[in-house]
Amino acid sequence: MTLESWIPIGMFLLVAMMIPTGLIGLGFAFGARNSRPDIGGNRGFAFESGVSTGHAGRQRNPIDFYLTAMLFIIFDIEMVFMIPLGLVIQDLGTYGFIELLVFVGILAVGYAYVWGRGALEWE
Amino acid sequence: MIPKPELDWFAILPELITAVGAMVVLLVGMGRKQWNRVASIALTSATLIATFVFVLMEFNVSRYGAFAGLIDSDELANAGRLIAVISGLVAVGLAVRGRANDGRHGEFHALLLTAVCGMSLFAASGSFVSLFIGLELFSISLYVLCALDADRSASLESGLKYLIIGGLSSAVLLYGTALVYGATGSFDLAVIGDSDSRGILLFAGAALVLGGLAFKIGAAPMHWWTPDVYEGAGTPVTAFMSTATKAVGFLVLARVLVTAFGAESSTWVPIVAGLAVASIVIGNAGALGQLHLKRMLAYSSIAQAGYLLCGIVGWDTTGIPALVYALIVYTAMTLGAFAYVVVLEREIGRDATFADLAGRGWASEGRSIGHALPAFGLVVCSLSLAGIPPTAGFFSKFGLFDGAVESGYAWLAVVGALGSVVSLGYYLRVIVELYMREPNAARAAAAAVNLPAASTGDHRWSAGTQLPVVSGLAVALAGATLLLAFVPNKVFELGCDVKANLAQRGDDCTNVDAAAAPGPVAQTAPAAAE
Numbered sequence: 001m002t003l004e005s006w007i008p009i010g011m012f013l014l015v016a017m018m019i020p021t022g023l024i025g026l027g028f029a030f031g032a033r034n035s036r037p038d039i040g041g042n043r044g045f046a047f048e049s050g051v052s053t054g055h056a057g058r059q060r061n062p063i064d065f066y067l068t069a070m071l072f073i074i075f076d077i078e079m080v081f082m083i084p085l086g087l088v089i090q091d092l093g094t095y096g097f098i099e100l101l102v103f104v105g106i107l108a109v110g111y112a113y114v115w116g117r118g119a120l121e122w123e
Numbered sequence: 124m125i126p127k128p129e130l131d132w133f134a135i136l137p138e139l140i141t142a143v144g145a146m147v148v149l150l151v152g153m154g155r156k157q158w159n160r161v162a163s164i165a166l167t168s169a170t171l172i173a174t175f176v177f178v179l180m181e182f183n184v185s186r187y188g189a190f191a192g193l194i195d196s197d198e199l200a201n202a203g204r205l206i207a208v209i210s211g212l213v214a215v216g217l218a219v220r221g222r223a224n225d226g227r228h229g230e231f232h233a234l235l236l237t238a239v240c241g242m243s244l245f246a247a248s249g250s251f252v253s254l255f256i257g258l259e260l261f262s263i264s265l266y267v268l269c270a271l272d273a274d275r276s277a278s279l280e281s282g283l284k285y286l287i288i289g290g291l292s293s294a295v296l297l298y299g300t301a302l303v304y305g306a307t308g309s310f311d312l313a314v315i316g317d318s319d320s321r322g323i324l325l326f327a328g329a330a331l332v333l334g335g336l337a338f339k340i341g342a343a344p345m346h347w348w349t350p351d352v353y354e355g356a357g358t359p360v361t362a363f364m365s366t367a368t369k370a371v372g373f374l375v376l377a378r379v380l381v382t383a384f385g386a387e388s389s390t391w392v393p394i395v396a397g398l399a400v401a402s403i404v405i406g407n408a409g410a411l412g413q414l415h416l417k418r419m420l421a422y423s424s425i426a427q428a429g430y431l432l433c434g435i436v437g438w439d440t441t442g443i444p445a446l447v448y449a450l451i452v453y454t455a456m457t458l459g460a461f462a463y464v465v466v467l468e469r470e471i472g473r474d475a476t477f478a479d480l481a482g483r484g485w486a487s488e489g490r491s492i493g494h495a496l497p498a499f500g501l502v503v504c505s506l507s508l509a510g511i512p513p514t515a516g517f518f519s520k521f522g523l524f525d526g527a528v529e530s531g532y533a534w535l536a537v538v539g540a541l542g543s544v545v546s547l548g549y550y551l552r553v554i555v556e557l558y559m560r561e562p563n564a565a566r567a568a569a570a571a572v573n574l575p576a577a578s579t580g581d582h583r584w585s586a587g588t589q590l591p592v593v594s595g596l597a598v599a600l601a602g603a604t605l606l607l608a609f610v611p612n613k614v615f616e617l618g619c620d621v622k623a624n625l626a627q628r629g630d631d632c633t634n635v636d637a638a639a640a641p642g643p644v645a646q647t648a649p650a651a652a653e
Contacts, residue, residue: 091125109146
């Protein structure tokens, strides 16, 4: 294996490293820091999925948001899988359609479980 | 029209049965009524028994390259499937009435079935893609199973640690797979084995794959998660994952190393031998100082992984048949030991230490033979784990070390034999406690103080509950450990088929007679295992 064949990997690594350093560096260079001291306090905190991070750590956090978000992501991804299947479903014929039904059936079992267990109820 | 690949449904029927079973059990187990609990146990057992029967019927049928090369269903796969199914059945039995209070019986049984499904896919995978899917399927199920006793912080800790370590090992394995694909252009194990690509990329990939699988089988130096995870998880789950995960992990490790990287064996055999030495040393040294029974068994399982790796070292002679035999024996004796731990935990209502064993070997007033017999089962399993002759553990170790010697690794067998001597230090302590100490409540309580607080309070078993099914399993598994000592030839033959399939070079098992010889006659032969 010659050295040249590693060039693509090197370029990949370079780009991969440029993305995070670029993002952090650009924000560091151009981002406004404490330009308005009255709201500067909150800017310093990380954005945490819509939940306020500005309080002491030892307190109860509502879990509804995370649970719903997780369930959304799971079902969302499964739906994404159907898009390529939808493009070729004509070519796959009956077999492809049955496969699709099986897939949706497994999803439905998961949905029934989530529903039945009360994970969708917002308290 | 897109051409449909050749689909051999029979090649994945065990996985299909368990997957459908898991979905049904998940829905049935959602209710919290008595009939829901009974139904989920019954359906889980029925699913596992159906899988068992099917695998047994089709045991010798090899179906290579099913599903466009993703599945290689052969004797090796079927051996792994059988072990996973039996471990699953034992775990169901050990957990009977264990979830009466928390209503998570549906999740427990469904996850157990998905874990078995993932393991059998893992064992039958003919390509790195299906191998990874199987690995993730059973790993994710096990993460949740470990953390299922969510009201015990030890259980949550165990689940979290296993999740992080498991994620790391999956990442390592996946990265190795990517490098191997880069070197050979294929995920198919047989194609990788046939490719003439050599070099640093393939070597690095193979090393990462070996590392990722070594996490799963708990071989040193990738062992450090084992004690904490085994201690924190519920004991039926620990029993299941310490046997089934390890067994399929070893079988797949053998398949990957021999089928895909057979040509590089001169490189990986010394590395595997090094892992074996590290596991034997660290496992035995670690187990010596343990007070907690499950931690002791966890370290002992690291040491056992070291002995089992000797079988892979001797893959080109008699190692693989010996490995298959040893895995079956390992499953029986480890499940037996954990079964008695469950018996004990249910009786005392907290995690068990060595001090809790004191005097339990004798039947006295208040303690019938039904209490003493399972304790004798623990004795049998301990002796077998140590490798004392009349038990199957002796023959399995003999076979493993014999394979290593035949392949020119006599020093490894010496290390293993020395490790076995050290292991007597903790296995015999079990017998000393059971038969030579008086039961002493104060001493047991003092020992329990040293347990992490999480293991003593809020234990899932309420003290004093005793079930015939659990005690019966402890006795039956000890009986199986003894029985397996009398059929090594039969199981060795099975292992020979596995090996012939692996190497795909016909009957290459001429050396097996030497290893299969250890019937009761060979006890006087140079005892490598002692």
